[in-house]
Amino acid sequence: MTEYEKMIASQPYDCMAPELDLLRREAARRYRRFNRADEEDEPLAQLKEMVGELAENAFICPPFYCSYGRHISLGVGSFINLGATLLDNAPIRIGAEVMIGPNVQIYTAAHALDADERIQGVETALPVTIEDRVWIGGGAILLPGVTIGRDAVVGAGAVVTRDVPAGARVVGNPARILAPA
Numbered sequence: 303m304t305e306y307e308k309m310i311a312s313q314p315y316d317c318m319a320p321e322l323d324l325l326r327r328e329a330a331r332r333y334r335r336f337n338r339a340d341e342e343d344e345p346l347a348q349l350k351e352m353v354g355e356l357a358e359n360a361f362i363c364p365p366f367y368c369s370y371g372r373h374i375s376l377g378v379g380s381f382i383n384l385g386a387t388l389l390d391n392a393p394i395r396i397g398a399e400v401m402i403g404p405n406v407q408i409y410t411a412a413h414a415l416d417a418d419e420r421i422q423g424v425e426t427a428l429p430v431t432i433e434d435r436v437w438i439g440g441g442a443i444l445l446p447g448v449t450i451g452r453d454a455v456v457g458a459g460a461v462v463t464r465d466v467p468a469g470a471r472v473v474g475n476p477a478r479i480l481a482p483a
Contacts, residue, residue, distance in 0.1 A: 309391055309427050310373075317391075317411065318423035329371045337364040357398070362386065369411070377434065382406070391427035392446070400432055403440030403458065412446045433468070 303311070305319035316322075332352040339345040345364060350356050352368070355375035362382040368374060373390035376382070377398035385405040388394050392410035396402070414424040428447030432438070436450050439458030450456060451468030461475040471480045 309425075312392060312426060312428055314414070314424050314426050316423045317413075317425040325370055329368055332371060333366055333368055336366060339364065354393075373410075376400075383440070391425070392429040394430045394432075396432045397434035397436065397452070399434055400436045400438070402432075402438045403442070405441045406438050406443075408444045410446050 304321060305315045306321055306325070308315035309322065329352070332348065336345055336348040336352055339348055346361070349362055352371040353374040353376060354372045357376060357378040357380070359378060360376040360380045362376070363384045365385055366382070367387045369389045369391050371390065373393045374388055374396070375393070376396045377400065379398055380396050380400040382402040383404040386402060387407045389409045389411050394408055394410060408430050410427045410430055411425050412428070414420045430444055430446065431449040433450060433452040435453045436456070438444070438450070438456040439460065441459045442456045442462065443460070444450070444462045448462050448465055450462070450466045451470065453469045454466045455471040456462060456466065456477065457471070457473035459475070460473050460477040462472065463476040466472050466477070472478060473480060
């Protein structure tokens, strides 16, 4: 298997492999172009070129940063505000009518905890799924492998380390479910 194939299959891979570096450089060229776009229609065309799937009425505000872009899918009517960073080494699936606040970070890649492995570039990527009608507050961070259930709310600045059930409201670091009022 290539390092790319290992990455997509959520197997340990060498994050410093030249094949992955080339793909990241291409993604960086695309998001830099997108971030500098100044015409109304130009950013949307560049966004469609950059991300894997962009549904009707979905949009990402510049500036925007990603690892590859091609592993991001954004559902109908979803919106990502300014300054988002989506490290899409594994798929990031964002459902319909999702609102993501400014400066949100979504990570799919996790470096090895063992220092020797980490120095060698060993990494594993796990998908992140955000189901329909979710709201993620500004500055929140979603870690590899989490799923945010339908209609959930992630409070501003929360660090989500595990799955969030449908309809739940979570806050804090690490994120925890708010007690019912």
